[in-house]
Amino acid sequence: xxxxGSPKPPxxxxxxxxxxFRLLFVGGLFTFLTMQVAGIARAWLxxxxxxxxxxxGGVMLAFGxxxxxxxxxxxxxxxxxxxxxxxxxxxVLQTATPICLGVVVATGTETYWILIAASVVQGGVIxxxxxxxxxFISEIVGREAITNAVFLSMSTxxxxxxxxxxxxxxxxxxxxxxxxxxxxxxxxxxILSVALLIGLPRGTPASHSGRSALGDIADGLRFVRSRPxxxxxxxxxxxxxxxxxxxxxxxxxVAEQVHNSGSTGFGFLNAAAAxxxxxxxxxxxxxxxxxxxxxxxxSGLAFGASLAVFAVMPGFYAALAVMAVVGATSSVFxxxxxxxxxxxxxxxxxxxxxxxxxxxxxxxxxxALPIGIVADAIGIRTTLVVLGVLVIAVMTxxxxxxxxxxxxxxxx
Numbered sequence: 001x002x003x004x005g006s007p008k009p010p011x012x013x014x015x016x017x018x019x020x021f022r023l024l025f026v027g028g029l030f031t032f033l034t035m036q037v038a039g040i041a042r043a044w045l046x047x048x049x050x051x052x053x054x055x056x057g058g059v060m061l062a063f064g065x066x067x068x069x070x071x072x073x074x075x076x077x078x079x080x081x082x083x084x085x086x087x088x089x090x091x092v093l094q095t096a097t098p099i100c101l102g103v104v105v106a107t108g109t110e111t112y113w114i115l116i117a118a119s120v121v122q123g124g125v126i127x128x129x130x131x132x133x134x135x136f137i138s139e140i141v142g143r144e145a146i147t148n149a150v151f152l153s154m155s156t157x158x159x160x161x162x163x164x165x166x167x168x169x170x171x172x173x174x175x176x177x178x179x180x181x182x183x184x185x186x187x188x189x190x191i192l193s194v195a196l197l198i199g200l201p202r203g204t205p206a207s208h209s210g211r212s213a214l215g216d217i218a219d220g221l222r223f224v225r226s227r228p229x230x231x232x233x234x235x236x237x238x239x240x241x242x243x244x245x246x247x248x249x250x251x252x253x254v255a256e257q258v259h260n261s262g263s264t265g266f267g268f269l270n271a272a273a274a275x276x277x278x279x280x281x282x283x284x285x286x287x288x289x290x291x292x293x294x295x296x297x298x299s300g301l302a303f304g305a306s307l308a309v310f311a312v313m314p315g316f317y318a319a320l321a322v323m324a325v326v327g328a329t330s331s332v333f334x335x336x337x338x339x340x341x342x343x344x345x346x347x348x349x350x351x352x353x354x355x356x357x358x359x360x361x362x363x364x365x366x367x368a369l370p371i372g373i374v375a376d377a378i379g380i381r382t383t384l385v386v387l388g389v390l391v392i393a394v395m396t397x398x399x400x401x402x403x404x405x406x407x408x409x410x411x412x
Contacts, residue, residue, distance in 0.1 A: 015149035027196035036164025038186040066123030074127040075355025083136035083203030090129040095190030102183030135350035151285035158278035220352030228403040239394035241360040249368040259316040273327030280328030300395035303329035308388030
């Protein structure tokens with residue numbers, strides 16, 4: 001029951017009533033489809049060129065390390081320049097990369113090092129695009145609708161996770177389309193995304209401080225350090241993401257070695273996680289701000305518990321159902337963290353604070369390597385159970401040591 005005098009929660013799709021958010025929402029769907037389709041095509045090309053898992057890992061490593069290095073600068077760029085300009089530049093680069101790869105594949109001039117270079121560019125692009133996109137949401141919809149808008153935006157990521165890989169995988173095998181056609185298709189999706197961005201307002205950059213980029217990064221770190229509530233939110237995110245999210249890297253092993261379902265099972269597990277995440281994001285899109293913190297704790301605990309349960313499921317269909325819960329709870333946790341950071345941070349620091357949050361999502365790809373070594377030693381089921389238990393431990397400790405003063409919001 002709502003407390004007396006508390007504002008009525010927004011409708012589940014309230015933010016879509018804002019024309020500019022609709023453009024950002026649909027454009028975001030095309031953006032994430034571009035990422036997914038191009039990512040599948042790059043992975044396939046890497047395997048074609050090298051015939052090894054090491055070659056595929058090199059492409060992922062190039063993407064991950066570049067994004068980690070570039071993300072702090074992406075936050076500074078987001079705070080310094082109009083958000084639409086930042087998104088347009090990132091969108092053009094994101095569009096040009098798969099088109100160039102399509103050309104080299106079509107002409108038979110592709111090499112592994114060209115693919116590595118493309119992965120580096122994509123890592124840099126996502127480092128600019130992600131903090132700018134998230135911080136632009138608050139400018140477009142205003143404080144009252146931030147949570148609703150963030151949850152709806154998260155649903156576009158999950159919808160792209162379902163449709164993008166499925167379409168790319170199917171089209172690669174079509175003779176007249178092939179790998180080059182998939183790269184060109186990703187480019188077309190990117191063009192549609194850029195076209196929609198043109199209709200957005202410029203966005204308001206923070207006043208230029210006169211500091212260097214490194215000075216702005218240091219200023220952002222000082223600001224976060226002065227706010228125990230933000231430090232707490234970021235540390236909780238790092239703990240949960242670095243420990244729990246690498247499970248996605250091991251779904252092929254679960255499908256093949258645990259459930260004997262092969263590539264088809266792997267595809268179904270990914271789809272179940274994405275559908276669960278989309279449903280979870282939309283279901284809680286009208287959550288009241290006063291309920292964000294308790295739901296963050298519950299979603300983190302539920303994520304850890306469902307991950308551990310998924311690990312011990314004896315049958316594939318039961319595992320599929322639990323994977324949908326894993327996807328839902330992890331997505332809700334991520335969206336809540338984004339919302340709480342945006343509503344607790346002054347607008348001039350939005351980009352830099354969001355870039356710190358994004359570091360954890362770049363880092364979990366690297367964390368997958370030591371976790372994989374452990375899985376080889378003790379088995380994938382046991383490893384996933386341990387990861388789930390550790391996520392529960394992180395959320396429990398976070399609740400115990402939560403700062404006494406956790407402001408609900410800051411004037412934007």
